[in-house]
Amino acid sequence: MAGEDGGAGDPMAWFPATVGAAYRTGAAGPEDLLSGGAFDDLVAGLCRAAELVRAEPAPGGAVDRAAGYRHLLVLLGLAVDEALRSADPYDPVIAPANVDNVLKWGMDCPDAAYSGTALRGDTRYRIRGRRGSARYLGFQVMAGIETTANVVADELEIGPDGTFELELCAQRVPGNWLELSERATSLVVRQFFYDWTHEEPASLDIECVGPRRRAPSPAPLSAAGVANQLRAVGTFLEASVRFWIDVEEGGRAQGLNVFRQPAALTAMGAAAENVSVWGSWELGDDEALVVEVTPPAAMYWSVSLGNYWWETIDYAGRQSSLNGHQAVVDGDGVFRAVIAHHDPGVANWLDAAGHRRGPVIFRWLRAASAPVPRTRLVPLAEVGAALPPDTTRVGPDERAAVLGARRAGVRRRFPR
Numbered sequence: 001m002a003g004e005d006g007g008a009g010d011p012m013a014w015f016p017a018t019v020g021a022a023y024r025t026g027a028a029g030p031e032d033l034l035s036g037g038a039f040d041d042l043v044a045g046l047c048r049a050a051e052l053v054r055a056e057p058a059p060g061g062a063v064d065r066a067a068g069y070r071h072l073l074v075l076l077g078l079a080v081d082e083a084l085r086s087a088d089p090y091d092p093v094i095a096p097a098n099v100d101n102v103l104k105w106g107m108d109c110p111d112a113a114y115s116g117t118a119l120r121g122d123t124r125y126r127i128r129g130r131r132g133s134a135r136y137l138g139f140q141v142m143a144g145i146e147t148t149a150n151v152v153a154d155e156l157e158i159g160p161d162g163t164f165e166l167e168l169c170a171q172r173v174p175g176n177w178l179e180l181s182e183r184a185t186s187l188v189v190r191q192f193f194y195d196w197t198h199e200e201p202a203s204l205d206i207e208c209v210g211p212r213r214r215a216p217s218p219a220p221l222s223a224a225g226v227a228n229q230l231r232a233v234g235t236f237l238e239a240s241v242r243f244w245i246d247v248e249e250g251g252r253a254q255g256l257n258v259f260r261q262p263a264a265l266t267a268m269g270a271a272a273e274n275v276s277v278w279g280s281w282e283l284g285d286d287e288a289l290v291v292e293v294t295p296p297a298a299m300y301w302s303v304s305l306g307n308y309w310w311e312t313i314d315y316a317g318r319q320s321s322l323n324g325h326q327a328v329v330d331g332d333g334v335f336r337a338v339i340a341h342h343d344p345g346v347a348n349w350l351d352a353a354g355h356r357r358g359p360v361i362f363r364w365l366r367a368a369s370a371p372v373p374r375t376r377l378v379p380l381a382e383v384g385a386a387l388p389p390d391t392t393r394v395g396p397d398e399r400a401a402v403l404g405a406r407r408a409g410v411r412r413r414f415p416r
Contacts, residue, residue, distance in 0.1 A: 010235070014243035015145055016098070016105070017186070019082040019232045026228025038227035045234020046072065049241045057249055063354040064308050071309040075240055077103050079233040087118040090212040092125065094189060094204045100414050101316055106244070107278075107306045107361055110315035111135075111196075111323050113413055115189045117206060121182035124169040124210030131162040132202035135325075136192035136300045136365055138273070139166065143183035151178050152273060152366070153202070154299075169210065192300050192365070194325035196409025244310040248359060251280040257289050257377050259362070262370035273299075274363055275370040281305070281339055282357040288340040288383050290376040291350075291360075294333050295324060298367035303327075303337060305350050306359045313358070316410035318351040319402065328392045336387060343399060344383040347392040 012018055032038045052058065053068035081098040097114035099105050108114070113134075119125065119141065131137065137153035151166070156176045158164045166176040168187070187206070193199045254260055259279035281289055295301055304321035305313045313320035322337065328347040329335050337348040339360065350360075364370045378386045394402070 010239075012144065013232070013235045013239035016078045016082050016236065016240075017144075019079045019229055019236055020085065020087055022228040022232035023083070023222070023225040026225070026232065028224055028227035028231055030223035030227070033223040033227035033230070038230040041231045042234040045237045046076070048234075049075070049237040052238070052241045052245060058245060059308055059356055061356050064356055067307050067311070067355065068309055071241070071311060072237065074103050074105065074311065075237050076233075078105060079236050083229045083233065089118040089120040090123070090208050090214070092117040092119065092187075092206045092208055094127075094187070094206050096415070097188075100416070101410050102414075102416060104311035105240075107304070107310050107359060108312055109190075109192060109302065109363065110304050110312050110321035111192045111194070111300075111302055113191045113193070113201060115191075115204070116187050119168070119180070119184045119187050121170070121180055121184040123208055123212055124167070124180070125187075125206055126209045127166040127168070127204060127206045129164055129166070129202050129204040131158055131164065132191070132200045134191040134199050134201055135194040136190065137202050138190045139178055140188040140190070141168065141178060141180060141184050142186045142188055143181055144185055148181040148184065149179040150273070151176075152299075192302075192323075193409075193413065194300065194323055196413065197405060201413075241309070245308075248280065248308060248310065248357075251278065251359065252282075252357070254280075256280055256282045257375050259360075259372050259375065261372060262364070273366050275365075275367065276361055276363050277370060277372055278359055278361040279373075279375070280357065281352075281360050283339065283341065283352055284356075285341055286380050288338050288344060288378055288380045288386075290378060290383070290386050291337045291339065291373050292375075293335055293362070293371050293373035295327075295329065295335050296364065296368040296371060298324065298364055300324065300365040301363060301367060303350070303360065303362045305339065305352060306361070307353075307355045308358050310359060313351070313353050313355065316407045317403065318353050319349055319399075319406065320351050320353060322348060322350065330388055331390055332388070336391065338383055338387075340380055340383070342380060344380065345393050345395070346383070346387065347394050 094115050094117050099108045140150040141148050156164050167173050168178045168180045262275045262277045264275050302323035315321045337350050338344050339350045341352045
């Protein structure tokens with residue numbers, strides 16, 4: 001992909017995959033590693049990222065500042081994983097992505113398990129799998145961060161036992177087929193779970209069945225390649241923090257505690273069937289934001305809260321997200337949620353967890369429409385009066401049971 005060198009002027013340096021790509025495409029030489037200069041560049045990039053965390057316009061409160069510094073550790077984890085992960089497109093394997101319930105980046109979906117593999121557009125692949133029962137299973141071919149093709153499992157021919165095959169190649173073939181662009185760099189697989197307790201993930205394998213390059217053995221470790229990755233890590237740390245600050249501040253400039261118009265962000269890696277509606281929230285201790293929307297008929301929908309750094313707020317230990325299975329829709333067909341720092345005693349509480357500001361995103365997948373939710377900022381003490389009399393209430397014991405089930409569901413989905 002053009003620009004994936006991890007250089008300071010690289011417009012894509014905010015994207016984690018630039019760290020892996022830098023091994024092959026960067027401009028550093030062996031002397032940059034041997035002199036220690038490449039490692040110094042990594043440390044300098046980390047220091048510049050830390051300056052962004054503690055400077056305006058980033059929030060200065062203790063919780064948000066702590067989250068900002070912790071986010072630097074997350075970014076380091078993502079970057080190190082990208083640098084060390086093997087990614088041979090001629091020997092592919094569908095492996096769990098590095099973004100999960102621990103390493104959060106770019107408002108990942110709390111209902112998702114992401115996986116994927118490296119691809120090339122000059123060969124052919126075959127996926128064999130068993131569908132499982134996840135609410136949504138989607139396959140997406142990427143060129144860098146741009147979506148070039150995608151298909152939902154429910155559109156495939158699947159056997160009575162749940163098994164299927166999917167061909168990835170440039171020219172259409174009979175049966176299940178996903179177009180492989182000549183610019184293809186990776187396959188992204190998304191599984192969204194509605195029922196975290198009972199839905200089973202798909203089992204998937206991939207093989208390269210077309211022309212492939214065969215190397216007799218791995219090449220010796222390249223000093224220049226490692227130098228390029230060290231530099232790319234430092235650049236990524238600063239660029240990612242700056243990118244998401246710009247995104248959040250750009251949203252805040254359009255209004256606080258309101259939602260904007262729907263968008264399908266395929267140019268930034270979103271699946272074509274995923275339309276999102278997002279807003280920026282800001283709440284004091286004694287405030288609550290009431291969110292109201294009539295959910296359309298959809299394969300999947302959800303709402304989730306993030307912190308200022310565009311990490312999803314802890315969705316295992318807190319109810320910071322709800323999907324169409326977990327949410328309680330009122331008798332009039334309206335979904336009403338309350339964003340607040342303290343439990344208002346309603347089923348659809350979204351826990352801000354002490355963060356003062358951040359994004360909130362609705363995802364509508366294969367939906368009949370993408371409605372923009374309405375909002376009302378009210379005093380926390382007046383939440384009860386702002387909701388219908390038949391609003392579903394929960395007490396401390398029921399809330400504890402819900403949170404226990406969420407923790408168990410997340411542990412079931414992820415290996416760590």
